[in-house]
Amino acid sequence: MFLGVDLGTSSVKAVLYDEAGRLVRDASAAYAVASPRPGWAETDPEAWWSATVSAVRTAAEDGLRVKALGLSGQMHGVVLTNLDGSPARPAVLWADGRATRQLAAYEAVPPTLLARLRNPVTTGMAGPTLLWLRDHEPGVYEGASLALQPKDWLRLRLTGKAHAEPSDASGTLLYDLERDAWHDDLVAVLGLRRDLLPPLVASGERVGELSTSAARALGLSEGVQVVAGAADTAAALLGTGLTASQVQLTVGTGAQLVVRSATLPTARRGVHVFRGADAGFYVLGAVQNAGLALEWARRALRAEWREFYALARSADFGSGGVIFLPYLTGDRTPHLDPHARGGWIGAGLQHDASHLARAAFEGVAFSIRQALGALAPAETHLVRLAGGGSVHPWWRQLLADVLERPLEVVDIPDASALGASLLARGAEAPLAKVEGIVEPRGELRLADAVERFEAAYEHLEGWFGPRLGA
Ligand SMILES: Nc1ncnc2c1ncn2[C@@H]1O[C@H](COP(=O)(O)OP(=O)(O)O)[C@@H](O)[C@H]1O
Numbered sequence: 001m002f003l004g005v006d007l008g009t010s011s012v013k014a015v016l017y018d019e020a021g022r023l024v025r026d027a028s029a030a031y032a033v034a035s036p037r038p039g040w041a042e043t044d045p046e047a048w049w050s051a052t053v054s055a056v057r058t059a060a061e062d063g064l065r066v067k068a069l070g071l072s073g074q075m076h077g078v079v080l081t082n083l084d085g086s087p088a089r090p091a092v093l094w095a096d097g098r099a100t101r102q103l104a105a106y107e108a109v110p111p112t113l114l115a116r117l118r119n120p121v122t123t124g125m126a127g128p129t130l131l132w133l134r135d136h137e138p139g140v141y142e143g144a145s146l147a148l149q150p151k152d153w154l155r156l157r158l159t160g161k162a163h164a165e166p167s168d169a170s171g172t173l174l175y176d177l178e179r180d181a182w183h184d185d186l187v188a189v190l191g192l193r194r195d196l197l198p199p200l201v202a203s204g205e206r207v208g209e210l211s212t213s214a215a216r217a218l219g220l221s222e223g224v225q226v227v228a229g230a231a232d233t234a235a236a237l238l239g240t241g242l243t244a245s246q247v248q249l250t251v252g253t254g255a256q257l258v259v260r261s262a263t264l265p266t267a268r269r270g271v272h273v274f275r276g277a278d279a280g281f282y283v284l285g286a287v288q289n290a291g292l293a294l295e296w297a298r299r300a301l302r303a304e305w306r307e308f309y310a311l312a313r314s315a316d317f318g319s320g321g322v323i324f325l326p327y328l329t330g331d332r333t334p335h336l337d338p339h340a341r342g343g344w345i346g347a348g349l350q351h352d353a354s355h356l357a358r359a360a361f362e363g364v365a366f367s368i369r370q371a372l373g374a375l376a377p378a379e380t381h382l383v384r385l386a387g388g389g390s391v392h393p394w395w396r397q398l399l400a401d402v403l404e405r406p407l408e409v410v411d412i413p414d415a416s417a418l419g420a421s422l423l424a425r426g427a428e429a430p431l432a433k434v435e436g437i438v439e440p441r442g443e444l445r446l447a448d449a450v451e452r453f454e455a456a457y458e459h460l461e462g463w464f465g466p467r468l469g470a
Pocket residue numbers: 007008009010011012251252253254290291292293294295305387388389390391392395
């Protein structure tokens with residue numbers, strides 16, 4: 001048996017597959033994203049650990065038959081930790097916007113060095129966040145032994161060994177994609193501690209066995225091999241078996257649109273280039289606020305998910321003219337604006353909660369549409385849909401209608417966790433079974449609604465930011 005563990009932003013998922021690649025059981029356990037100050041997004045790694053114990057114990061009831069465990073996880077954040085895996089402070093996540101002033105340090109870096117990142121510089125990534133921690137929490141920064149990506153921290157807790165691997169490292173803004181290694185020149189120019197970054201191994205490498213204490217906590221045997229694993233987006237590509245002629249859309253806390261590339265793509269404004277778990281690369285359009293914005297809107301309206309959908313469905317497309325900007329944590333693709341913020345605009349006396357709920361779904365869908373536009377895949381590219389935030393049939397239909405593309409839904413509980421289990425197994429993805437295709441209906445008056453949504457941000461751009469305390 002092979003276990004895949006995906007340390008997502010909202011929950012950890014554990015999936016158990018047998019030797020023949022059949023799903024045996026899956027489980028998940030949630031934790032909170034805290035925002036102790038405006039613009040911050042943090043989670044206590046100890047909450048990740050408790051949730052992992054709970055999800056693995058449920059998924060791998062008969063844990064003694066597990067041979068190997070692979071990891072995947074949310075990208076970009078930083079866990080400052082001691083060598084024994086005890087966190088030095090809460091993890092700073094990808095959705096965190098505190099490091100806006102530190103972006104200036106990157107602007108001062110010689111362009112030839114910056115070009116080797118092949119990525120736009122923005123907040124939420126390990127590099128700018130580490131600069132912030134150095135400047136604002138010097139005691140914690142100097143006292144820590146390692147700065148790890150979330151799933152690399154989890155692996156340290158499981159095995160007692162610290163490593164990084166290229167798919168997550170390439171999302172830190174401290175990685176040289178041209179040389180496929182930590183960007184030592186940049187780290188030196190920024191004045192960051194190079195010793196915080198652990199050695200790199202390949203994503204599929206077996207790095208060790210579960211420690212005695214971790215095996216006992218998880219209910220697994222000590223001999224279980226632990227594989228390095230991959231960033232959640234890279235692992236999801238493995239899980240769905242994405243081909244070069246497909247786009248993957250994963251809707252979770254954020255949403256990601258991905259196209260594979262066998263060779264290192266040239267940088268394009270507003271999109272990312274990251275390393276895959278295999279030798280290849282992928283181009284990514286990153287929507288910062290997907291499930292995260294829906295969850296926020298649902299809570300603001302004090303509705304459970306069922307009620308939230310019922311409210312949204314009772315209003316017509318266009319939400320009676322109400323617009324919802326989802327940029328609660330800023331935006332990456334296409335605006336690359338860490339200062340952007342969200343909210344409802346255009347409400348009048350005639351509107352009620354149904355318009356606000358509907359506008360929330362439409363705003364997230366329009367934001368995904370804009371990211372798809374920035375990624376600019378060929379018309380012939382099929383879009384594959386995955387992710388825990390994309391399961392409701394009505395929401396899937398709205399996404400297909402707004403994207404004006406058929407969406408191929410694959411029958412996988414969690415694509416990233418499956419990818420992680422495949423790395424543990426050392427196998428290629430079995431051909432993912434297509435559960436169904438959601439066809440766009442072409443009935444919506446899209447052009448007008450999309451135009452108003454896009455114009456709302458354009459009017460407000462530059463107004464967000466310090467004025468709002470961001
Ligand atoms: N019924 C639903 N419809 C849309 N989004 C949902 C629904 N239920 C949960 N979500 C959102 O989906 C996200 C969780 O999806 P998941 O794939 O588990 O994310 P992650 O990998 O980021 O932890 C959360 O942001 C949550 O608010």
